[in-house]
Amino acid sequence: MKLFAPLLLLAATVQASILTLQSPKFTISSKNGDQLRSEPISMTQKPSPPLQLSPADTLKLSFQIVDKDNGKAVQPQQVFLRFYDEESGEEGIQPLRVASTGKVKFELNMSKPPLSLPPTSTAPLQVTLLLGSSSHAPLKVQLFDLYVPASYPVVPHPDEASFHLLPEIQHTFRPDPKLPPRFISAVFAGAVVFGPWVVFLVLLFTISPRIPRLFSPNVLPFTLSLGAFEYLLYQYWVSLKLGDVLLYGAVLGLVTLFTGRRALSSIAEKRMGAKP
Amino acid sequence: MWSFYTFILLIFGFVSVLDAKSSSGNSVLVILDPARQPDYSIFFNGLKEKGYDLTFRAPKDEAPVLIEDDIPSFAHVILFAPDSKHFGKDVTPQALVQLLSSQTNLLIALGQKQNLVTSLAPEFSLILPPPGSSLVSYFPERKEPPTVVPIDVPSSSKILSSSSSPVWFSGVPFALGNNPLVFPILSAPAEGFAADSEGSTADALFDAADKGGEGLWAGSQLAVAAGFQALGGARATWVGGVELFSDEFAKKEISKGVKSGNQQAAADLAAWTFQESLVLRIDSTTHHLVGTSVPKEHYTTNDVVEYVAQISRFNPSKDKWEPYSGLDDLQLEFTMLDPHIRTALPPVPGSPGKYAVTFRVPDRHGVFKFVVDYKRKGWTHLQSSTTVPVVPPRHDGYPRFLSAAWPYYAGAISTSLGFFLFSAIYLAGDPREGNLRGLRAKSTKAQ
Structure with a gap:
């Protein structure tokens, strides 16, 4: 029996000390005093539709805190209204003043919102009443959902953004340069090439020169080295660097010097020989 | 028999030394009143078993010093002296901040009395209630x-084991400023508030709030435990009450037959503070052209470049850095x-541990940087710049x-070819001008 005594005592105190609200109700009135909505609050379910306050409206809330068993007025230590925005996680707590009769009145004037009202988003504020007392069991009542005009958003710390995923940035590239149609380029390239060549070939066939010494060992190396020079210049355009070109050009030049001397001297010899 | 026990203890000690370590060192200085030391034996023994080397010092002692020759003497400092008014002369707010900037981690417990710790707290963006306040909550009924408040461990917590049961707390709750370096580890319950004593009435609370500003906590x-990660990487943990670490709360049941989560929470708090958990590092970063593997000294506009980072996470149970691919x-x-x-x-x-992306270099020339700047609350900050x-x-x-320039190329090449052909014909031609004479003969005939 001794063992159970504290437990029984505890059970007894728990039994004896339950708080309840008497005649809880809310009233919404407009700026000029018209009552827009006035309803008693049920302890078990939230009023539907949720409460709506426009910027000039006033919400009045009143109730009396009593002991459930003997109906006596109670003055708990903690009488808080908690406003909670589920979407942003913002929370505000407003302590309320209790008269010695246990009566509590609260007025929320939206033209002068209290500091405790948290920054709001589009979601409704969940309004909860918290009653805590050292002599009674605590009581938590979900009063109602409340739509209030949206506030300015909270200004975060300037560095706060860098602690979250930042928006992606893509570079806008310059558009590719526009080229004329390839067909036109090809036509003009053709014109440039074929015009002179047609004239050249026509004239060439008109005079149809004899070329008896095309493959002569004296002349051919010089012709080939001239061709090699042309090819070197082409390679310079396509891939080679200036240093390479100068090196190859110097070597080729030396070769050309000798082949040229030989070719020209052989031609001169022929001409001298041909002279009567 | 004695020697056998010592042997066992030695073996145990040796194994536990190998068991787990912090990523930043094992020496811990505990500033604590020696008389209160046995009150936290579960917490301190837990640390010793993990392999930490604890050195105790009374708040008023002068040795061992925190910083010797500008070099911190310990890798971690636990400051469990919330009620001490006077400290040894090297324990100053400046010294604690210097410790933090030289990579020493701090675990600090706040108290109700005003002292060095409460005056340092605002530097960490903690907003403390008036001195003498403590967290009061009538919920749940108990x-x-x-x-003495049971606090649920948030299920989304990365630092505290979410499976553990609620934690007993007794001490000071505090609000957090909007500094992003500080974040709550354990939030106060929604029904709780800070009050002078149990006896404070609804009227007093109403008046406090009515004064405006920071009237009501x-x-x-509010948080009862908050983490702060300095820019240098050192960590500081602030706990509203030192009782959270006590043996009394660790053994206290949260409900009948269910142990409180204090022992686990205390160990988790220490593990985060001492850089065991949520510790990352960048092992290497490299960049190269797609299709090659050697980094280039410079890139050309519009090059397609691949950037690769290798990231490791510290594994305290193996005392090893392991490749970590979990960052998304x-x-x-x-x-x-x-x-x-x-x-x-x-x-x-x-x-594992490799992060890579391929992108096209912008068509702007200049000195660019590859920057990885990963900052998430609780995790080590990763920073790299190349x-x-x-x-x-x-x-x-x-x-x-x-x-567009085909006519020009064609013209140039055709001129070259023409020159070559002309040279060939000219050189190969008959020097005796027979042809020319023939042409002349033809033309005279035509006349």
């Missing part, structure tokens, strides 16, 4: 006094003054044959 926006929100910036490109740096499937110049194409870096 036989403990309202200042209440609700779940890593981002790479390619910046010249401002980021020109910011793109996700995703883990490469199949190769400078690389981006140059326009060289004179021979452009395409050689543009279609």
Whole structure:
């Protein structure tokens, strides 16, 4: 029996000390005093539709805190209204003043919102009443959902953004340069090439020169080295660097010097020989 | 028998030394009144078993010093002296901040009395209630006094084991400023509030709130434990009450037959503070042209470049850094003054710890940087910056044959060919001018 005594005592105190609200109700009135909505609050379910306050409206809330068993007025230590925005996680707590009769009145004037009202988003504020007392069991009542005009958003710390995923940035590239149609380029390239060549070939066939010494060992190396020079210049355009070109050009030049001397001297010899 | 026990203890001690370590050192200085030392034996023994080397010092002692010759003497400092008014002369707020900037981690417990710790707290963006306040909550109904509060461990917590049962707390709740370096580890319950004593009435609370400003400390926006990670990487943990670590709360049941989560929470708090958990590092970063593997000294505009980062996470149970592919929100910036490109740096499937992204270098030349700046609350901050110049194409870096210029190329080549053909014919021709004479003969005949 001794063992159970504290437990029984505890059970007894728990039994004896339950708080309840008497005649809880809310009233919404407009700026000029018209009552827009006035309803008693049920302890078990939230009023539907949720409460709506426009910027000039006033919400009045009143109730009396009593002991459930003997109906006596109670003055708990903690009488808080908690406003909670589920979407942003913002929370505000407003302590309320209790008269010695246990009566509590609260007025929320939206033209002068209290500091405790948290920054709001589009979601409704969940309004909860918290009653805590050292002599009674605590009581938590979900009063109602409340739509209030949206506030300015909270200004975060300037560095706060860098602690979250930042928006992606893509570079806008310059558009590719526009080229004329390839067909036109090809036509003009053709014109440039074929015009002179047609004239050249026509004239060439008109005079149809004899070329008896095309493959002569004296002349051919010089012709080939001239061709090699042309090819070197082409390679310079396509891939080679200036240093390479100068090196190859110097070597080729030396070769050309000798082949040229030989070719020209052989031609001169022929001409001298041909002279009567 | 004695020697056998010592042997066992030695073995145990040896194994536990190998068992787990912090990523930043094992020496811990505990500033604590020696008389209170046995009150926290579970917490301290837990640390010793993990392999920490604890040195105790009474608050008023002068030795061992925190900083000797500008070098911190310990890797971690636990400051469990919330009620001490006077400290040894080297324990100053400046010294604690210097410790933090030289990579020493701090675990600090706050108290109700005003002292060095409460005056340091605002520097960490903690906003403390008036001195003498403590957290009061009448919820849930229980036989403990309202200042001893069970707090649920948030299920989303990365630092505290979410599976553990609620934690007993008794001490000071505090609000957090909007500094992003500080974040709550354990939030106060929504029904709780800070009050002078149990006896404070609704009227007193109403008047306090009515004064405006910071009149009322209440609700779940308050924290009872907060983490602060300095820019240098050192960590500081602030706990509202030192009792959270006590043997009394560790053994206290949360409900009948269910142990409280204090022992686990205390160990988790220490593990985070001492850089065991949520510790990351960048092992290496590299960049190269797609299709090659050697980093280039500079890139050309419009090159397609691959950037690779290798990231490891510290595993305290093996005392090893292990490749870690679990970051899914890593981002790479390619910046010249401002980021020109910011793109996700995703883990490469199949190769642990490797994060890679391929992108096209912007068509702006200048000195660019590959920047990885990963900051998430609780995790080590990862920072890496590699400078690389981006140059326009060289004179021979452009395409050689543009279609728009075909007539020019064709003209030049055709002239070359013409010259070659003319030279060949001229050199190979008959020197005796027979042909010319023949032509002349023809033309005279025609006349």
